[in-house]
Amino acid sequence: MDPASGADTARLLEEQDSESNAHLTSSDGVQSSRETNEGAPLRSPADKQWSPYKRDLHMLSFSFLLVFSAFGATQNLESSLNTDQGLGPISMGVLYCFLTVCSFLAPLFVHWLGAKNALLLGLTGYWAFVAANLVPTWFTLVPASAYLGFTASILWVAEGTYLTSAARAHSASCGSPEESTIGEFNGVFWAVFASNQVVGNLLALFLLRNGRSDPAHPGHVDKFATTLLFAVFLACMSVGTVAACFLRPEAKGARDLGADDPPVSIRSNLRSTMALLGDRRLLLLLALMVYSGLQQAFIWSDFTKDVVTPALGVSWVGGVMAVFGASDALASYFAGKLSSGMHSITFLVSGGAAAQLLVLIALLVKSSFGSSSTDYASLFTAAFLWGLGDAVFNTQISAILGICFPDDTASGFAQWKIWQSAATSAACFATPYLGIGTKLCILAGVLTVGMGGFLLVTLSTRRLAVPKER
Template structure:
């Protein structure tokens, strides 16, 4: 009788790493990641739409965006080994600093502030997006493994939540822009200062949210020698990853689609806002026009996801 009581006393009151706790941890991280990206990109997306309309002197806004995306393209080639060395959570936190500095530079837009901020943001953007994909996939795989679920299904669900929230950033951010500039302060320094200050607050909240993410890749638990070897091996694999797709016919055929998508986005964010919306509605009207654009973008994105799911479901049923 005493031994039974002793065993009952030794039994822990809380079982660590229970399936319910594990499930909540994974879904919690997806909620945090999605909300953080929404807060960060609602500010950046709206600021990007205003860039060519506000910073018109010597085409500073247009040139800044060009430098930003050229830098983004270059640093994307080496982003993977950098994220692997830092860990996905640390990469996400580092990536937010580039967006924060870019918004801060718009408080006093000059060549000495915008050009360095654009260069650094290109690096930060490559880091944050590789880190996002790595972190979200790692979270989905852990959730599938702990709950004995199909990995592809969980990855699809987690990506659906993330991209569903992310698609709302253009709508929400441009509504904020419309609300703060609708009194005709779009061309004044005080009006844009208040707007970019609000964007900085949103960026800061998103960065703070990311601090509550769990580490997913066991960074710091690996042997330093193996980590060093994996880093250098990643550097060597970068060249292969760049050259190999060029011999794949499918990749060559999809390059024109990528180029068209990039040109379309450049037209909407830079040319359409500067030469069509601003002369017609003024700077304050850019927020309203792009909010409508963002709303339809989100709706159509959801419709496309549903169509893709139906196609995948029918394909699986046919095969089975």
Template structure:
């Protein structure tokens, strides 16, 4: 029998009269739903700074969104526990739909409120996603007597591989629909946004077909707990988790994963792709980035089996991004001819590999290290990621590419050093203590 520490939220209660859940089916549904929602949102996010330029409305809206995301991530685990991971996923999709719809009539009165609400929606959809996927992986491993870490890695690899395809599909739709006109104007924006809203609606409908996860998650929803005691319990669990040396050593890597994602949206497209390939080349470069992100996610997920393999895979991904950063810092410059076309694409491909590695491995870690508080661990993951993303959006307009690269280099070195110390020293001590 599993111990209490190993069983919260992730173990099914298999009653004789109940039919076992089809965990792989649920993972497939989750993957397709997120693809339909984020192929739309990802493309809209890429376009924000170019279609809403007046008063920097697009960039500021994204900054507000990620500040809201960071704030609500503190309370997201409580909301997911109350609603259940499936209901949290469905509710979370509404924020993305409203944010995209607001772009049909962009103004401070439409974009700011929807950005604030989407921060809340994003916090619960991502905590819900991490909790749901890990719950399905634990249950599938138990039902079929499989190695838990391997199943977690494979499920995360499939999810993040499919998720990374949103960059490819969304940007290809953007390239197909938008048209450049004289005077720097762009036509087809309204049609593109309507198509994106249809895609998001399909994703939301698909999310409704997910099975409800059983076990402790359902019991938490049914238990009558007052709001004050729930908030007190939440703050206590956050404090307890932050006192765990393991989460403190993982936080720098979590923050770096947010930095490197925002680097693509804020710096790579503006400072590397656009000068060499022009605005039309941004979609193609992001498609290349998405392809390699998807492939590396699938490969990393298949190779994951536990903390030792996660350490090796993360180190490999970090090394690839370190090489790119050193290249940018040393002698990268926009040249002419074929080289000017290839270099931004090569950088995008290498960066996509690193992003795929970090996404799959950081998503697998909570299910391996923090089984006692899955929602809290995933909330910490999204909290520190969104804080670092918001910081990049707010400072990117006032610093140079070289300064950003230096910041990224320092953050990468600190995060990898902390993670290696965790895996080599701290987790070994925890394992001995639990033995």
């Protein structure tokens, strides 16, 4: 045999052996893969959208719905029920003043306790505040407001941290885009949360409308009706607090806070919180954060006291605010669904700002011409439009903070609460000294400045995102 042909034959046999081995290896791999897949349960597309973190989302939303159904309705009635030397507005001012100051240290408590335990601590203040309204005096309501300011600062930083952590964990678990998942989680939470205005205010409307009129104060209801209302509210809040106990600890591996992180001192926490003020994006968002606090103070205090009560009576405050809550809830849900990035956030926030600006202009024209007649339709329409704007600001500011500050979300939410609550506190303290027309002009001016800064942030963020997409 020719040596060359013998070598060719040997080479041919080796190639056939290699192909055979490769085929066997491939077959084994396919078989192994099939065995692995057969061993794991098949997941439908619907299953891939579910994770334990959605259960946490729904439990958190349900807990807040029950607690804030009581607190929200109580807050709406403060300026109308507790009129003795401005006790109602001043107690709200104390609340938000303490919330402002304590928000600087709130991330530290969240770090020490963990998001879940911080949530439970935060809820205790709301229970104490509603209980103080059973005997509303300067010695009960003001201290309860101060304590609520302290616990509320912890609650809202913990809520933002917990919700963002759950959204990111759900995104990693299901393979969904992180930005859209954060928007979806915020939309669902704020939609359920905003429903508290419907539940609590309808309950207040029912109980107060059926209460006896107080002959000493026309248009007001007697003590028995308010006592019954706050007792029902306390029971509702107790159930909501128990529900929060069933939350799981925040997702492990979250980028914000973790159980394995090194101890954090008060100085380092303050440094971390204040460091964000050096970020140009946060500075541009400050005016919008301030406006979010001013517009909430207006709808809770000025709108109910100076617009609704003179026109329809205090018993109808709950009915009008229920419309506000229904609008807020529906808009929050759809805003979360539509929020998929900076482009959609820009569109939604612009629409919400336009809705509230329309209400401000209408009320300003009415107050300027001294019209005292206000019908049901105009009040309900104003409440509906204001709810649209409130929903957009709550959901989209939360989403944009999660997008812009992914590695320091707790400090970002703390900054939001600092500026929002400071604005709310200032508005409550200024209520006895400013006319409705002046307040409307201030709101319109701050909204205009805030939208200008917000648009600059969205433009700069989208420009930075273009190279990454390419």
